[in-house]
Each structure stands twice: as C-alpha cells, then as structure tokens.
Amino acid sequence: MTPTNIKQRKKSHELLACEALFRRVLKEYRQKESIVSAYKREKAGYDGEKNVDYKLSTYPHKDLFVFQGIRLPNFPFYFQIDTLILTRRFIGILEVKNKKGTFNYDSKQQQLTQEVNGEVKSFKDPILQAKAQKTHLRGWLEKHGIFNVPIETLVVIAYPTTTIVNIREDPEVYNTIIHNESLHEHLNRLNRKYTKNILTNNSLKKLCRSLLDEDAPLRTDILTQLGINKQHLIAGIPCERCYAYPMNRLYKKWQCPSCLATDLKAHERIILDYFLLHQTSITNKECREVLQIDSPRTAHSILKSMHLQHDRENRARKYLAPSINDFPQRSTFPYINSSKQIEQFY
Structure with missing residues (x-):
C-alpha cells in the first residue's frame, strides 16, 4: 500500500503565467x-x-x-x-x-x-x-x-x-x-x-x-513583475502552425490568414491565458478585444461554450476564471520548433 494523495501537485500560478506569456508575447521579446x-x-x-x-x-x-x-x-x-x-x-x-x-x-x-x-x-x-x-x-x-x-x-x-x-x-x-x-x-x-x-x-x-x-493558491502579477506591456503582446489568436496572426473567425471555426489552417477551439487557450496574465474575469467587450473580433453575439457564444461561471445575467456580465488548480497542466509552446530552442526553456 502507498500513501493516500489528498491534494495532487498542480503548477503554481506563476509557472502557468510564464507558460502563457511565452504563448502571448511577441516573437522578438520571447528570449x-x-x-x-x-x-x-x-x-x-x-x-x-x-x-x-x-x-x-x-x-x-x-x-x-x-x-x-x-x-x-x-x-x-x-x-x-x-x-x-x-x-x-x-x-x-x-x-x-x-x-x-x-x-x-x-x-x-x-x-x-x-x-x-x-x-x-x-x-x-x-x-x-x-x-x-x-x-x-x-x-x-x-x-x-x-x-x-x-x-x-x-x-x-x-x-x-x-x-x-x-x-x-x-x-x-x-x-x-x-x-x-x-x-x-x-x-x-x-x-x-x-x-x-x-x-x-x-x-x-x-x-x-x-x-x-x-487552500488559497498565490496569484502573481507577472506582467508588472517582468515589465511587460500591451505592446509586447500578440493581438488576437496566432496560428499554431505558422505563427501568423490574428486568425480570422469563420462559421464556428478559426482560420489562419497565411497557411489557411483551421482550428475549432483556438479561442479557449487564449481566454485562459488572459485569465492567467491579466485578471480573473472577462466581459464580452474584453473578449472581443482579446480575440480581435467585432460581433458581441459571437463573443457571447464563445464564452458560453467554455462553461465559465458568471456573476450576473445582464449585459454587464463578467465571466469568471477557473480556480488555479483547475487550469490545464500540459505545457504547450506551439511556436518553438527546434530542439535547440526547447533546450533553452528546459
């Protein structure tokens, strides 16, 4: 028999935020x-x-x-x-x-x-x-x-x-x-x-x-801590295949403007990264700015599809971030391709 694990180790907010920052920061600042x-x-x-x-x-x-x-x-x-x-x-x-x-x-x-x-x-x-x-x-x-x-x-x-x-x-x-x-x-x-x-x-x-x-996991403001501003970050959703951005919203999917690759759920990681890097809630307007889309109806549909909790039923609704312990744990650095680049991070 082995010990009973009541609470499994999860990545800290700071580690998750660092990973999110690599996905969101412009290529020239990533190193x-x-x-x-x-x-x-x-x-x-x-x-x-x-x-x-x-x-x-x-x-x-x-x-x-x-x-x-x-x-x-x-x-x-x-x-x-x-x-x-x-x-x-x-x-x-x-x-x-x-x-x-x-x-x-x-x-x-x-x-x-x-x-x-x-x-x-x-x-x-x-x-x-x-x-x-x-x-x-x-x-x-x-x-x-x-x-x-x-x-x-x-x-x-x-x-x-x-x-x-x-x-x-x-x-x-x-x-x-x-x-x-x-x-x-x-x-x-x-x-x-x-x-x-x-x-x-x-x-x-x-x-x-x-x-x-x-249990109250610590949350850190990594952007302020590292001196990262809005101009250092990607606007919209970057393509995981070729890094072009922003991806365009078509009917229920996203399409890369360069290589034409498509993704049904490209918005999910971007919104979760927003929660890690910026704040623990997001409005319809903020969602449109993050994803670089114009339609409030599309933003509403996207946020609703993620099954996020929200604080009210009217137009000023704020969708709430999951608990830090509920964030995806798998590390993804989709724009790092060579083994030499990977070694720099690990």
Missing part, C-alpha cells in the same frame, strides 16, 4: 532574459517537487495522507508548505530544495551557501524556513481546535547529484537536511519515534476537509 529566467526558476522548483512527490508515492505505508503543495491563511499572513503529510500520530512538513551543485550549511551562522562551477550564492536558512512553516501550521491547527499533535520538519534536497556539507557536523542537521533518496528511511525513523495515535479517524477526515477548503 528576454527576465522572462526566460522567471520560467526556468519556476519550472526547476516544480520539477524538484515532482521528484519528491514520486519518491513519497512509493513509500510502502497506507496511513499517510499527503497534500502536495498547499497555501493556508494564518491571518494576517499566508504560509505555503511544499508537501504536508498527515498521520494519526504526527504531522510532517517537507521543504523541498531543487538547487544543484554543493550545499554548505552552517548551523551556527544559520546560513546556506550553494556552489556551482566555482560560483557561490547565499540563501535563507531552509531549517528556519521549515520551522516558520511549523509555527504557522501550529497556529492554524489551534484555530481549528487541534492541539498537541507533534509536527516534524524535513528539508528535502530533490536531486541526488547535490552534495550536502554539514559544516559543523551538527547531528540534528543530519536528520533535518536530507536527500530525496533517503526520504523513506527518515519517514521510518519518525514512524518509530511516534507510536501513539493522537488524531481519530473522524478528526483526521475533518482536518483534511478544512485543509482543502482553506
């Missing part, structure tokens, strides 16, 4: 360093977390309930946990680090440095980060009437090629900063340490529901 760096950073974090997700999924114990990425309120703040593990006996927090090279951790100075190809960078103390999450989670649990459940933290290095150097040879650090490959061993250690059930089946189920109900 802009700030855009590529933001994407690489988010994609590396996601890939590292997925590595840990896989290792955890092979742990041969069924009494673990796993939340892969969750952000909770502890007002006036929010706190995010990479992976949360619930058992009847203890709760585990996994803080995932995806950096490569050599990690030098100094427990006395509470400092982490990374060395890659002779270049040294400093980072926040990951143990203090995990402890801060523990403090926030403790406060959140107490507000939900849950006390005295042990909370353990592990900093998990996602890649086996990363070297971990415990400068002070601190025994506590050996049991706190670990490689992904040793995750099972450390979970076994915690299972041996805690043998008394504290949470009942009912309280555990109630806790799982509360966690799902209060």
Whole structure:
C-alpha cells in the first residue's frame, strides 16, 4: 500500500503565467532574459517537487495522507508548505530544495551557501524556513481546535547529484537536511519515534476537509513583475502552425490568414491565458478585444461554450476564471520548433 494523495501537485500560478506569456508575447521579446529566467526558476522548483512527490508515492505505508503543495491563511499572513503529510500520530512538513551543485550549511551562522562551477550564492536558512512553516501550521491547527499533535520538519534536497556539507557536523542537521533518496528511511525513523495515535479517524477526515477548503493558491502579477506591456503582446489568436496572426473567425471555426489552417477551439487557450496574465474575469467587450473580433453575439457564444461561471445575467456580465488548480497542466509552446530552442526553456 502507498500513501493516500489528498491534494495532487498542480503548477503554481506563476509557472502557468510564464507558460502563457511565452504563448502571448511577441516573437522578438520571447528570449528576454527576465522572462526566460522567471520560467526556468519556476519550472526547476516544480520539477524538484515532482521528484519528491514520486519518491513519497512509493513509500510502502497506507496511513499517510499527503497534500502536495498547499497555501493556508494564518491571518494576517499566508504560509505555503511544499508537501504536508498527515498521520494519526504526527504531522510532517517537507521543504523541498531543487538547487544543484554543493550545499554548505552552517548551523551556527544559520546560513546556506550553494556552489556551482566555482560560483557561490547565499540563501535563507531552509531549517528556519521549515520551522516558520511549523509555527504557522501550529497556529492554524489551534484555530481549528487541534492541539498537541507533534509536527516534524524535513528539508528535502530533490536531486541526488547535490552534495550536502554539514559544516559543523551538527547531528540534528543530519536528520533535518536530507536527500530525496533517503526520504523513506527518515519517514521510518519518525514512524518509530511516534507510536501513539493522537488524531481519530473522524478528526483526521475533518482536518483534511478544512485543509482543502482553506487552500488559497498565490496569484502573481507577472506582467508588472517582468515589465511587460500591451505592446509586447500578440493581438488576437496566432496560428499554431505558422505563427501568423490574428486568425480570422469563420462559421464556428478559426482560420489562419497565411497557411489557411483551421482550428475549432483556438479561442479557449487564449481566454485562459488572459485569465492567467491579466485578471480573473472577462466581459464580452474584453473578449472581443482579446480575440480581435467585432460581433458581441459571437463573443457571447464563445464564452458560453467554455462553461465559465458568471456573476450576473445582464449585459454587464463578467465571466469568471477557473480556480488555479483547475487550469490545464500540459505545457504547450506551439511556436518553438527546434530542439535547440526547447533546450533553452528546459
């Protein structure tokens, strides 16, 4: 038996927005360093977390309930946990680090440095980060009437090629900063340490529901963050085959003005990208501007066909974006053709 996955890992809003930006930004800006760096950073974090997700999924114990990425309120703040593990006996927090090279951790100075190809960078103390999450989670649990459940933290290095150097040879650090490959061993250690059930089946189920109900994924304004303006973005729908734009609306389909390729649902990705990059609602007028069409009736038909929720029945209706967790997860970069271009992103 394997752990029960209550909440599967989904791409963050920032990663989804980076992907949307590659689809919407004009070709001459697509290699802009700030855009590529933001994407690489988010994609590396996601890939590292997925590595840990896989290792955890092979742990041969069924009494673990796993939340892969969750952000909770502890007002006036929010706190995010990479992976949360619930058992009847203890709760585990996994803080995932995806950096490569050599990690030098100094427990006395509470400092982490990374060395890659002779270049040294400093980072926040990951143990203090995990402890801060523990403090926030403790406060959140107490507000939900849950006390005295042990909370353990592990900093998990996602890649086996990363070297971990415990400068002070601190025994506590050996049991706190670990490689992904040793995750099972450390979970076994915690299972041996805690043998008394504290949470009942009912309280555990109630806790799982509360966690799902209060999960609040972070939304970022990536256009402002990266200095991207309207003039940097494609107007209308670009053709996935030849990149010409805007595609023309014919009867219930779109046609490329250059290669004449057709697509029945080319509008769907563009509207979802609008939600990721601009705002969480769209009006009929905004839809017409995004798709470069003139007909309010056509815009109404398109928005209605996407089964989006809306806030009212009159002409000022706003169609609402799906939850971040409900956005398509498949990465598409339709205008990148050569392997060399793809390597620049991955």
